[in-house]
Amino acid sequence: MAQYAVLIYERVAPEDLPPEIMEAHGAVPGKVAALGGKELAGLALEPSATATSIRGGVVTDGPFIETKEVLAGLTVIEARDLDHALAIAKLTPIVDGGVEVRPLLGFVIVEDT
Amino acid sequence: MLAATVRVTRGLDSAEEAVQDAYVQALRTWARDGVPDRPGAWLTLVARRTALNAMQRRQTLAAKLPLLVVPDDGAEAATEAEAEAIPDDRLRLVFTCCHPALAQEAQIALTLRYVCGVATRDVASALLVSEATMAARLTRAKKKIAAARIPYAIPAAGELAERVDAVLSVIHLLSTTGHVAPTGEALVRDDLTDRALDLARMMMLLLPAEREAAGLLALLLVHQARRATRTSADGALRRLEEQDRAAWDRALIGEADRLLVAALRAGPPGRFTLQAAIAALHAQAPSQEETDWAQILVLYDELLRVWPSPVVALNRAVAVLMADGPETALAEVERLERDGALAGYRYLPATKADILRRLGRDAEAVDAYRQALALTGNAAERRFLEDRFGAGMARLAGGPAPEGS
Structure with missing residues (x-):
C-alpha cells in the first residue's frame, strides 16, 4: 500500500461549517475502510486568519499563500494506487472547494523517548 | 511488445x-x-x-x-x-498514458511515445517542440506515474466510460493536430493522422462494447477518406464545397457507415458518434447544395446537448447558415462573439467573414478576414484567408474579383 496526503481546501470558514459536514467527517474512516483503504491521520486547521508566516526570518500575519480556497485540513491515507486514492479522496465532505491528492515521500510520527 | x-x-x-x-x-x-x-x-x-x-x-x-x-x-x-494476452496489455498501457491525472499534452506525448512506439525525436517534431523539451516532458510524466502510482490497469466498470472518453479525446486531438497543423507549411501531417487512425482501430477492437470507440473510428475514417482532396496540388486549402467528391475514398466511407449504423442501433449516441454521423452525411451528399443540412442541424443540436462547447456552437452556426440562411447564422455568430469564450479562436472571425461575404457586407467581411489572418499560423490556411481578403478588397474597390473567390 502507498501513502497519500489528501489536502482539503474549503471556502467556508470552520465555524460556519454545517453540523452535518462535521458528522460526515467522522464517518469517513469507516467508509475508507469499506473501500479497502485506511485513514492513518487527520488534521483540522483553525481559520487562516489565525495563521502566522515566517519568510526569511520575517514574521508576518496571515497564511503563507493567500488564496480563496484555504487549506482547511488534511488526512493521510493508505491506498493501493492513485485510482484507489482518488476514490477514497472523493469521500471527503466539502461545502465549497475541493481536495488535492499528493503521494507521500515520508510520514513519521515522532515517538516520545 | x-x-x-x-x-x-x-x-x-x-x-x-x-x-x-x-x-x-x-x-x-x-x-x-x-x-x-x-x-x-x-x-x-x-x-x-x-x-x-x-x-x-x-x-x-x-x-x-x-x-x-x-x-x-x-x-x-x-x-x-x-x-x-498482449491486447490487454496494450489497453492497460493506453489507460496509463491517458490517465486524467496527467496533463493532456503529457497524455498525447506518452501515447505517441509508448503506445505507438514513436521515437522521442519524432514525437517532438510532430508536436512542434524541441527534442529536449519533449524528453523533459516525458521524464516529468514518467516520474509522476511512478511517484503517484498511476495504475497500469483497465479502469473499474464504473469509471470505464469516462476513462475511455479521455483516451478517445487524446486520439481525436492527435488526429486534428495532424489534420490541420497549427503552424508550419503542410496542412496535413500524415504521420499523426495515421497514428490516430491506428489507435482508434485498436480501441474499437479491444473495447467492442464501447460505442464511442466505434464512433471515433468512423469519424476518423471519413476524415481519412477526404484527406487527399483537402489540399490542392500546390498545398492550398480546399473547402468542403471545393473538394472533388469523386476522389473521396468510398471504401473508407462505407466502412464508417457500417460502424455508425451499428453504433446508432446500440444506444443513444455520444459526441464522437454524433460528429461521425455529421461527417458521414457530408460524405454521402453529391454536392454542397444537395447536402441534408436540416438533418445535420438536428445532429448539431443533439451534439450541443451532450457536449456543450462553444466550438460545437460555432460549427452549428455553419449548419444554420446552410439550413436557415445567413441572417440567422450571423445572429448566432454574434451571440458567440459576445459570449467571449471563443476569443482568439481563428475560426470565429473566419466563419463570420464568410457569412458577411454572402450577405454582401464586404467592408465588414474584410475586417473579419483581417482578424482571422492575425490568428492563424498555418501557411495553407493563411493563403486561403488572404485570397478571400483580397477578393473582398477588390469588390470594395469596384474592380473584378480574382478567380476562385
Whole structure:
C-alpha cells in the first residue's frame, strides 16, 4: 500500500461549517475502510486568519499563500494506487472547494523517548 | 511488445531496456537457428523474461525498497498463450498514458511515445517542440506515474466510460493536430493522422462494447477518406464545397457507415458518434447544395446537448447558415462573439467573414478576414484567408474579383 496526503481546501470558514459536514467527517474512516483503504491521520486547521508566516526570518500575519480556497485540513491515507486514492479522496465532505491528492515521500510520527 | 513488457516491470524505462535486450538476443539466436514462426511473439516473450530476471535481481539486491509491482504468477512460465494476452496489455498501457491525472499534452506525448512506439525525436517534431523539451516532458510524466502510482490497469466498470472518453479525446486531438497543423507549411501531417487512425482501430477492437470507440473510428475514417482532396496540388486549402467528391475514398466511407449504423442501433449516441454521423452525411451528399443540412442541424443540436462547447456552437452556426440562411447564422455568430469564450479562436472571425461575404457586407467581411489572418499560423490556411481578403478588397474597390473567390 502507498501513502497519500489528501489536502482539503474549503471556502467556508470552520465555524460556519454545517453540523452535518462535521458528522460526515467522522464517518469517513469507516467508509475508507469499506473501500479497502485506511485513514492513518487527520488534521483540522483553525481559520487562516489565525495563521502566522515566517519568510526569511520575517514574521508576518496571515497564511503563507493567500488564496480563496484555504487549506482547511488534511488526512493521510493508505491506498493501493492513485485510482484507489482518488476514490477514497472523493469521500471527503466539502461545502465549497475541493481536495488535492499528493503521494507521500515520508510520514513519521515522532515517538516520545 | 513494450506494452506486454511494462506489465512485468511496471516501469517504462526498464521495459524499454528489456525490449532492447530482446532484440540483441534475437540477432544472435536467429542468426544461429533461423527466424522463428512468430518473431513478434518470440521477442515479446524474451523481453518479458529479461525484464523478470532483471527485476528479480533488483529485488534480491534491494529487498527492502518498495516494489512497484509484483509480477504475475504465470509470467515465468512463458508460453504462447501468454503472448495472446498482449491486447490487454496494450489497453492497460493506453489507460496509463491517458490517465486524467496527467496533463493532456503529457497524455498525447506518452501515447505517441509508448503506445505507438514513436521515437522521442519524432514525437517532438510532430508536436512542434524541441527534442529536449519533449524528453523533459516525458521524464516529468514518467516520474509522476511512478511517484503517484498511476495504475497500469483497465479502469473499474464504473469509471470505464469516462476513462475511455479521455483516451478517445487524446486520439481525436492527435488526429486534428495532424489534420490541420497549427503552424508550419503542410496542412496535413500524415504521420499523426495515421497514428490516430491506428489507435482508434485498436480501441474499437479491444473495447467492442464501447460505442464511442466505434464512433471515433468512423469519424476518423471519413476524415481519412477526404484527406487527399483537402489540399490542392500546390498545398492550398480546399473547402468542403471545393473538394472533388469523386476522389473521396468510398471504401473508407462505407466502412464508417457500417460502424455508425451499428453504433446508432446500440444506444443513444455520444459526441464522437454524433460528429461521425455529421461527417458521414457530408460524405454521402453529391454536392454542397444537395447536402441534408436540416438533418445535420438536428445532429448539431443533439451534439450541443451532450457536449456543450462553444466550438460545437460555432460549427452549428455553419449548419444554420446552410439550413436557415445567413441572417440567422450571423445572429448566432454574434451571440458567440459576445459570449467571449471563443476569443482568439481563428475560426470565429473566419466563419463570420464568410457569412458577411454572402450577405454582401464586404467592408465588414474584410475586417473579419483581417482578424482571422492575425490568428492563424498555418501557411495553407493563411493563403486561403488572404485570397478571400483580397477578393473582398477588390469588390470594395469596384474592380473584378480574382478567380476562385
